[in-house]
Amino acid sequence: MKVKVGVSNRHVHLTDEDIKVLFGSIKKSHDLSQPGMFACDNYVSIKTDKNIIDKVRVVGPSRNYTQIEISKTDAYFLGLNPPVRESGDLSFSEVVTLIGPNGSIKTNGCIIADRHIHITYEDLKKYNLKDSLYVKISGVKEGIIKVNLKPSDKATLELHLDTDDANAFLLKNGDLVEIINRGEENEENDYRW
């Protein structure tokens, strides 16, 4: 079973309230692969005491929490130590300042997104999958990574990795990687290439 890779560059999800402060309103640029999600023609700067990263894209639609997703490489640059989290889990997330054209906010919500596969509940059941599984990456920098499953009613089957994971394995958008087991919690599990 193969799954397509989607590489997530650093980006932010915003509440309606934070959108208002930073931009007034947001404007859709183009649809993303996951149903209902879209990239916006709106960008923030992420500022910390140590550094600033400009031109970080807003991903819509608005959410009921503001979340800033960066890589570990970004985290070192910004002087942060964000936890690796599933989207929406902002416990112990880092605090940053977001600067938009209309204003700025200081907010928690900065995380490193976990490696996850978007999948429908239907496929989860069909393929008898659990919470996580292992994916094999071939090529000159080969390896196996553990990946969480993120089921929803509507989803395009896709493995989302951040730029650190993608660059470590020389992966790019649309590459195919192989699911090598179904994540059974079994000490005797074999990992065959």
Add this chain to the structure above:
Amino acid sequence: MKVKVGVSNRHVHLTDEDIKVLFGSIKKSHDLSQPGMFACDNYVSIKTDKNIIDKVRVVGPSRNYTQIEISKTDAYFLGLNPPVRESGDLSFSEVVTLIGPNGSIKTNGCIIADRHIHITYEDLKKYNLKDSLYVKISGVKEGIIKVNLKPSDKATLELHLDTDDANAFLLKNGDLVEIINRGEENEENDYRW
């Protein structure tokens, strides 16, 4: 069997001739873990048509080739597509301009270093190791990576990773990771966590 991680940030190795053009001479800052290797108090900028990265450290002693080791993340920033190579193999390496305080040179030699373990010939024989092996990384972003072995007469046993690999697996200098097999080329090989 465990092995210590050494994270290699971007750096350059230089010929005597290139040292002369860029700096006149180099000055040792401190010893590195591999016998005879040292970090210098000398830095270059790496320049391409697209971008520039400043403050890239020189690693001594001089070599009979000039080699620029960057990460895939750096490569995107610089607009390059360097190959993944063992140190010293500069076939199809990228061309960059190195700028020092005394002068600049345009040279090939820009690569992404392969994941490698420094090991003595003695240990290679003792542990019955081959050209490569697999290393397990534990933690919140767990996985297995294939790693080349780089034997020499004198070596400190250490796994060298670039910043992309280190950041993808949340590894830092001095972390311990586990060798899970000895790299036998065997289709039936098992990978047990």
